[in-house]
Amino acid sequence: MNPESIWILLGVLFLGGAIGFYASRKPRPSAIGEERLRGNYLAGVNFLVNEQPDRALEAFLRAAELDDDTVETHFALGSLYRRRGEVDRAIKIHQNIATRESLEPAQREQAGFALAQDYLKAGLLDRAEKILEPLAAAGAHRMAAMRKLMRIYEQEQEWDRAIAVFRELQKAGRAPQENAIAHYYCELAEAARARDALDEAREHLRAARKEVRRFPRGALVRADIAVEQGDFALAERLLGAVLAYDTALAIEVIPRLVRLARSAGEGGPPAVERVVAGRPDAVNEVAIASIMTDALDFAPLEQRVRTCLAQDDAIAGLVRAIGRDPAALDTRAIADIAAVLRHLAARTPRYRCANCGFSSIDHFWQCPACKSWDSQRPLLRFDLVAGLEGGKKS
């Protein structure tokens, strides 16, 4: 018997005691009925001990059918199963509760909410949504149901509906993260931009700005539109502002800056110079973004890469190991090293969520694991190089 089964068993034994307690307090329906209840219950424990969880579940369900007071036992068992990842069994239990005719309205709501959580865990978003919508309108689970609906709409990319739920939560002072709604508007803006509806995109961006005044993602999308429309001065100003605001967003700024520079002709390289000069301290952030964007043909970006590589003990050690001076590498050597790093880094996590520690190769505005917005921070070193250090440096 595995340790989790033991927990389940302990839970059932404890709750089984409760059945006995209630059964002894209630006017007895009949001695035969009570005996069947106990018989089914004991059969359930027996199946559980013998690692036959499906038969155990059937026996427990039969046991509880005879006594309404065992509803709480079912809830507890269902949530235990869900936590163990045995969602099918949790669903079976909660469905069984929900179909009882004698349920109190509060218990019916509780059963619905539990079932919605099971469906969410099983990835059955449509079914969860259907149950949560009425629960989000009224009742004891209203706030929790709205928060879950918001996550479902995010996953389904139903941004208008996510905005509507967010507003309701906001009214109740229960919005989980204030900037989430600005991201929803940015999502709408990006979608509009993708189908060339630029006026609509700008409207969504204005709405985002109304929610959060200095919102970097909004500025980035606006910069994309500005580059497309040839308004390079505006794009430069926006990209400079984003980098100045948060150097962790260099990975979003540098590719756009390069696009701007390549579109702007002669005015391109000076624009790169000015934007990067706004944050002289952001050496590694800009260098890593430049390596990943393959943008070393712009002198200020190559300079940051050069400085970053010379300051990195591991890389400097490797360079010395092949008889070169890390502070005096020519452009070709820098480009070669950058190409190797780009290749390695494309397969190694470069971001970590400050909220839950989830790491990823690509940058996400919303953490795929804990769903918080703007929580990913870039790793400012190439981890692989650290791995190579021992073998090459000595």
Ligand SMILES: [Zn+2]
């Ligand atoms: Zn996270």
